[in-house]
Amino acid sequence: MTKKELLYEGKAKRLFLTEDPNLLIAEFKDDLTAFNGVKHDQEAGKGALNNKISTELFKLLEKAGVPTHFVDMPDDNHMLVKKVDIILIEVVVRNIATGSLTKRLGIEDGTKLPFALVEFYYKRDDLGDPLINDEHCIILDLVKNEGDLEELKRLGREINTILKSFFARKGLNLVDFKVEFGYDSKGNIILADEISPDSCRFWDMESGEKLDKDRFRQGLGNVKVAYEEVLKRILGE
Numbered sequence: 001m002t003k004k005e006l007l008y009e010g011k012a013k014r015l016f017l018t019e020d021p022n023l024l025i026a027e028f029k030d031d032l033t034a035f036n037g038v039k040h041d042q043e044a045g046k047g048a049l050n051n052k053i054s055t056e057l058f059k060l061l062e063k064a065g066v067p068t069h070f071v072d073m074p075d076d077n078h079m080l081v082k083k084v085d086i087i088l089i090e091v092v093v094r095n096i097a098t099g100s101l102t103k104r105l106g107i108e109d110g111t112k113l114p115f116a117l118v119e120f121y122y123k124r125d126d127l128g129d130p131l132i133n134d135e136h137c138i139i140l141d142l143v144k145n146e147g148d149l150e151e152l153k154r155l156g157r158e159i160n161t162i163l164k165s166f167f168a169r170k171g172l173n174l175v176d177f178k179v180e181f182g183y184d185s186k187g188n189i190i191l192a193d194e195i196s197p198d199s200c201r202f203w204d205m206e207s208g209e210k211l212d213k214d215r216f217r218q219g220l221g222n223v224k225v226a227y228e229e230v231l232k233r234i235l236g237e
């Protein structure tokens with residue numbers, strides 16, 4: 001499979017057409033952004049790390065019965081994926097309160113939530129990805145029918161159950177994460193985008209150390225070292 005025309009460029013990835021109309025090639029970039037692109041930097045090797053981490057996690061989820069867009073990882077910076085119509089909802093699942101949740105609702109940082117909290121955000125950079133509810137999703141025509149919103153929540157919780165116990169075995173607390181879904185050529189909802197330290201928060205269970213993009217957001221340094229550590233734990237070295 002070869003890269004054809006550029007279809008879409010996001011903050012962390014480029015999507016290319018291929019000779020197969022049902023397949024795309026995702027190129028993982030070394031760019032790091034935060035606060036809706038206001039903070040921007042590059043970290044050599046970050047794209048390859050996210051590609052490898054996402055590949056491992058997509059394979060794990062597929063094995064556990066979660067449909068994903070993953071097809072193959074042809075090289076360090078590229079992933080072959082099924083083409084989907086992306087659903088413009090960022091599904092965030094939280095186990096521990098931090099980030100925007102603590103700011104918005106005044107919950108103390110680090111509070112363990114009584115159950116996995118699922119939230120929807122409107123995937124619109126120009127609006128700053130605002131928090132939305134089910135009725136907003138319907139009014140904005142973001143899904144084909146109301147039942148799809150329940151499916152997004154169910155998949156979000158299922159992914160959380162699988163990844164939370166997987167990372168616990170690796171000594172990492174899965175604090176929260178963001179996932180994106182799309183409709184495949186048959187109209188089924190499948191997991192798309194990436195699952196990486198750019199889109200998840202991981203706290204070391206022993207030291208509490210942050211091993212994710214918060215190192216960049218908060219200027220803590222050692223971003224790449226943290227992402228390498230996450231990959232190392234996933235591979236069980």
Ligand code: TMP
Nearest residue numbers: 098099100101176177178198199200201
């Ligand atoms: P938040 O606390 O800033 O709302 O972030 C919740 C989770 O979603 C966290 O794991 C980081 C991830 N996330 C993204 O992947 N992209 C985004 O644009 C934002 C705001 C958060």
Ligand code: ASP
Nearest residue numbers: 011033034035036037038
């Ligand atoms: N992804 C968003 C950005 O690039 C926000 C974030 O992850 O903090 O600005």
